[in-house]
Amino acid sequence: MSEKTVAGGRTAFDFxxxxxxxxxxxxxxxxxIRGAYYTPVGKRYLQDVLETMGExxxxxxxxxxxxxxxxxxxxxxxxxxxxxxxxxxSTGGFIEYVLTQGPEAVDAYVRRCRELGFDIxxxxxxxxxxxxxxxxxxxxxxxxxxxxxxxxxxxxxxAGGATAAEELExxxxxxxxxxxxxxxxxIEAGAYMVMIESEGITESVKEWRTDVPAEVINSLGxxxxxxxxxxxxxxxxxxxxxxxxxxxxxxxxxxxQLECLRRGIWGTKSTWGRVLTYKG
Numbered sequence: 001m002s003e004k005t006v007a008g009g010r011t012a013f014d015f016x017x018x019x020x021x022x023x024x025x026x027x028x029x030x031x032x033i034r035g036a037y038y039t040p041v042g043k044r045y046l047q048d049v050l051e052t053m054g055e056x057x058x059x060x061x062x063x064x065x066x067x068x069x070x071x072x073x074x075x076x077x078x079x080x081x082x083x084x085x086x087x088x089x090s091t092g093g094f095i096e097y098v099l100t101q102g103p104e105a106v107d108a109y110v111r112r113c114r115e116l117g118f119d120i121x122x123x124x125x126x127x128x129x130x131x132x133x134x135x136x137x138x139x140x141x142x143x144x145x146x147x148x149x150x151x152x153x154x155x156x157x158x159a160g161g162a163t164a165a166e167e168l169e170x171x172x173x174x175x176x177x178x179x180x181x182x183x184x185x186x187i188e189a190g191a192y193m194v195m196i197e198s199e200g201i202t203e204s205v206k207e208w209r210t211d212v213p214a215e216v217i218n219s220l221g222x223x224x225x226x227x228x229x230x231x232x233x234x235x236x237x238x239x240x241x242x243x244x245x246x247x248x249x250x251x252x253x254x255x256x257q258l259e260c261l262r263r264g265i266w267g268t269k270s271t272w273g274r275v276l277t278y279k280g
Contacts, residue, residue, distance in 0.1 A: 019244055019264040019277040023055075024086045028223055029245035029262060030058045030193075032090065033252040035078070036070075037063035041252060043077045049252060054085035056259040059120060061090040061249065065097060072116075079117040089117065093124030093152055095138070100128075106141070114145050124152035126197060132182050139189050148192035153179045155212060156200025173200045176212045180219045187224050194220075195249065198228035202237075213238070222246055232257055240271050 021029060033049075035041040050057065060082050067075050082089050091113055098109045113121055121142045123135065135151060142149040155173045183194040196216060201209045216225055226247035229235035235258055238246050244262040260266035264275040 016265075019262065019275065020279050021056075021244075021262065021277075024058060026058055028247070030226065030247040031056060031255065031258060031262075032059040032061050032226065032247075032249040033057055033255055034250070035060045035062050035252060036066040037092075038251070041078075042074065043081055046078060046081060046252075049255065050081065050085040050087065053255050053259065054087060056262075057085070057087050057255060059088040059090055060252070061092050061120075061122070062094070063092045065092070065094040067091070068094070076116060083117065088119035088148075090120035090122055090150065091118055093122045093126065095121060095123055096125065096128050099130070106138070110142055110145050110147070114147055118147065120148045120150050120192065122150045122152055122195065124195070124197070126152070126154060126156070126199070132185060135182070136185065136189055139186060139191055143190060149186075149190075150193050150195055151183070151186045151191055152195035152197055153183050153186075154197025154200055155179055155209070156197065156204070176215050179212075180216055183216070183220060183225065187220065191224075193247070194225050196225055196227045198230050198234065202234045203228070203230045208237075210237075210241075213242075217242060236261060236268065236271055239275055244275050244277060 035046070046060070070078075079089050095106070095109065098105050110121065123138050123142065125135065139149040139151060155176055157172055157174070179196075183196075186194050196213065199205075201212045213227060222242065222245065226249055227238055228249045229238055230251070232254060235248050235250055235254070238248060239261050244264070248258065250258050257266075261271060261275060264273070264277075266272075267275065
């Protein structure tokens with residue numbers, strides 16, 4: 001796709017030069033947005049987002065099991081709308097809760113997600129302790145159902161939700177090498193992507209652990225990892241340091257600001273005019 005067109009047609013300012021971006025389905029520079037959780041995101045709201053910015057959204061992710069509270073008809077409409085705009089739909093990490101109800105519940109959950117049209121099942125472990133081998137079995141189970149498995153890993157014990165920084169600090173953190181080793185095994189097992197949890201790195205911390213994403217990228221590259229970037233300052237930092245093709249998860253309210261940074265058309269004093277691409 002041309003850098004001057006979007007899914008709905010040519011832009012009104014196609015004479016202006018901006019950073020070139022891959023068209024969908026993208027292999028790099030993937031953007032996932034948070035759907036319903038902190039605020040309700042129904043069909044009409046999401047339709048506005050996707051009609052105006054859908055070309056820059058690769059997937060929409062529910063959080064906290066929000067989809068289990070919705071009427072089935074409304075949920076199906078949201079999923080179908082996303083697919084109309086070539087946007088995948090992710091469950092978020094709700095499988096953590098399902099695991100507490102046993103393997104039969106996990107099987108039923110995975111099957112139901114496929115029936116409803118979900119594309120991605122995130123497999124997180126922020127609130128629970130599970131062995132890497134069991135985690136790999138979950139990856140295989142999701143993939144056997146024809147869905148994309150997206151494990152979420154991190155260094156923070158007890159990560160998830162809105163736990164205060166002081167409370168998380170008492171839980172402690174893991175060695176980043178342990179997290180990277182897990183992520184590598186998931187990628188080798190065919191996982192679609194690995195999400196890097198922000199808590200303990202850039203969220204709910206007194207000082208950012210910028211060494212951790214550096215170790216992740218040095219070890220695994222950019223293509224198969226996605227970083228949670230809960231605030232504009234965080235995703236700006238990722239783009240400033242690792243370029244516009246880093247994969248990021250942001251809130252639905254931040255998609256415009258993020259894409260302006262990726263395209264190099266806006267920013268702050270430290271990024272204005274400095275974010276560039278060269279495609280030859």
